[in-house]
Amino acid sequence: MYGTIGARLIHLGLQPSPKSAQVLVAAVASRPDIVDRNGELLATDLKTFSLFAEPRRILDVDETIEKLSTVFPDLEYRDVYEKLKTGKGFVWLRRQLSPGQQNQIMGLGLPGIGFRQEKRRFYPSGPTASYVIGLTDRDNRGISGLEKYLDDQGLTDLQSLGLASDLQPLQLSLDLRVQHIVRDEAMQAMENFRAIAAGGVVLNAKTGEVIAMTSVPDYDPNFPESALDKDRLNRMSAGLYEMGSTIKSFTTAMALDSGKVTLASTFDARQPIRIGAQTIRDFRGKGRVLTVPEVFICSSNIGSAREAEVVGVEAHRSFLQRMGLLDRLRTELPEVAKPTEPPVWKKVHSITAAFGHGFSTTPLQTAVGAAAFMNGGRLMPPTFLPRTIEEANALSERVVGARTSDDMRYLYNLNATAAGGSGKGGAVLGYRVGGKTGTAEKVVGGRYSRDRNFNVFLAAFPIEDPKYVILTIVDEPKLQGSSRAATAGVSAAPMAANIIRRAATMLGVTPDFTLQ
Known part of the structure; x- marks a missing residue:
């Protein structure tokens, strides 16, 4: 009898492992940590157990x-x-158990029930940068x-080869401190103006690095089902909008650069201006001949046309x-929408596009x-990864002359300081x-x-x-204490001012309180 049992054990030991056993001993795929530009942890793997x-x-x-x-009251019988x-x-049976659930099941002593160690993604900052960092599935x-x-850059191949352990962290261009400020200001703007959404981006003009970018309402990636809630969309890169009078910056720069x-x-x-069935008027027209600075400061639709x-x-x-407004943006973030424009441009399309109507971009x-x-006239693709000025210049393309860039800085400054300038809401002491x-x-x-x-600023x-x-953007804001729509000067501009006031020193910009 003992000889028979021994022979059977030897026979079984020589057999290939069944598929189920292979599943149990398979190496668990790892992912590298994700950190911000200062090394602050944004995403990491945690060990967890799943029930099979x-x-x-x-x-x-x-x-x-x-x-x-008794452990899972919601179990579908x-x-x-x-x-x-x-x-x-x-x-x-159930993926990614809590330690308490695992202990309770072990205490049941059920034959044919076991656990497999897996990796679960954890996001210490919660929803702060959810749209940028993204999500993983249950695998x-x-x-x-x-x-x-990360997966599109070859991580999946490394995992399949069993080479995905001890990977170096992926460092981003984001600054978690600034990211928190931008999200906080967007949340406050959405609440104060009873808007359906708000958002903002801080961009390094000399390198193209995205320092912060947020869109609210957002979600907590630690609870991925919340990403399916209504209106969860990264409006900064995946939302298409007519950008209003901010496009007049491009119209004026185009005219100057010509x-x-x-x-x-x-x-x-x-x-x-009457063209076909269209009549182009100014919102607050001066009814006179305007200089280029006046066209910009008065935000004249007629002058822009x-x-x-x-x-x-x-x-x-x-x-x-050439300025990148009509083609899909090139960057690491997958969620990027393709702009829309008229299939054939005619004079009416050019005139309305001059003040931000008729085409949509992000x-x-x-x-x-x-x-x-x-920055002197160089267009560079935005990046969510660290980039030096030298690397940025090598990737960039000159789109306007240095003189045009000087003129546009002058106009932006004038619009924020001159009487009647629409940019005065973005002023920050120091x-x-x-x-x-817009x-x-x-x-x-x-x-x-x-x-x-x-609204845009x-x-x-x-x-x-x-x-x-x-x-900064605020979508469908209402004036406080009223059902009337708010303008960008009272909603989006103060939001940008608050971001600068709170984040400038973190960005290395020292205030000068002698400035008026």
């Missing part, structure tokens, strides 16, 4: 389910019953944000494309384009901030609505040699 069953070894299915229900009756060698594979970027217009040029804004007429339809579209692209006006507002009426039912605005500082560009 070997149906062929279960003696009493009903009793097993009944006992498991029929679903588990069908799994345990299959006779398979391995089935999952620890990246499905959004920079988690997906060589046909200077700061001393004038445009007749005495009468509305005249600037576009000087350049021409084809050159206008070509300029917007807020992030608008900030990237504006950065080129501030810092020289330039800016441009209050865009949203299209509702095929028509522009006076009750729903998409573009800011740059220190304006004499800007290192940072900040763009």
Whole structure:
């Protein structure tokens, strides 16, 4: 009898491992930590245990389910019953248990029930940078944000080869401190103005590094199901909007860079422009001839349309494309929308595009384009990874001349300091901030609505040699104590000012309180 048993054991030992056993001993895929530019932890792996069953070894299915229900009250009886009756060698029952749940199940002493050690992604900062960092699925594979970027760069291949252990952390260009401030200000703006959403981005104008970017409402990646809640969208890179009067920055820069217009040029804004069925009017018109600085400060639709007429339809579209507003943005973040534009550009499209109507782009692209006006004229793709100035210059493309960049810095500064300038809401004591507002009426039912605005503010500082560009958005804000729509000057501009006031010293910009 002992000889028979011994022979059988030897025979079994020589057999290949069954598939279920191979699943149990398979190496658990690891992911590298993600840290901010200062080494602060943003994402890491934690050990966890998942519950499995070997149906062929279960003696009493009903009793097993009944006992498991004492630990998992939400257990679906029929679903588990069908799994345990299959006779398979391995089935999952519940992934990523808490230590308490694991201990309770072990105390039940159920045959055919076991645990497998896995890795679960943990995000110490919670929702602070959720749209940028992204998510992993229950198998620890990246499905959004920079988690997906990691997999797309070859992490999945390393995992399949068993080479994904002890990987170096992925360092981002984000500064967690500034990220927290931008998110906090966006949350406050959304609440104070009863808006449906808000967001912001802080961009290094000299390198293209994204220092902070947020969109609210957001979600906590530690509870990934919250990402499916209503209105969860990264509006900064995946939302498409008519960007309103911020686009006048591009129109004015285009006119100046064409060589046909200077700061001393004038445009007749005495009468509305009628083209086809369209009538172009100014929101608060002066009813007179305007200089280029006045067109910019007064945010004249008529003046901007005249600037576009000087350049021409084809050159206008070509300029917007060169500035990156009409093509899908190139960056590490997967969630990037492709802008929309008229299938064929005609004069009417050029005129309306001059003041931000008729084509849609993302807020992030608008900030990237504006950065080129501030840094001397070089457009560089944004990055969520650290980048030096030398690397940025090698990747960049000159899109406007240095003289145009000087003129645009002058206009941004003038708009924030001159009487009647729309950028005055972004002023911060001790810092020289330039800016441009954009209050865009949203299209509702095929028509522009006076009750729903998409508000934008573009800011740059220190304006004499800007290192940072900040763009803030507030979607459908309402005036406090009223149902009327708020403008960018009272909603998005103060939000940018608060970000600068709180974050400037963290960004290495020292205040000068002798400035007026």
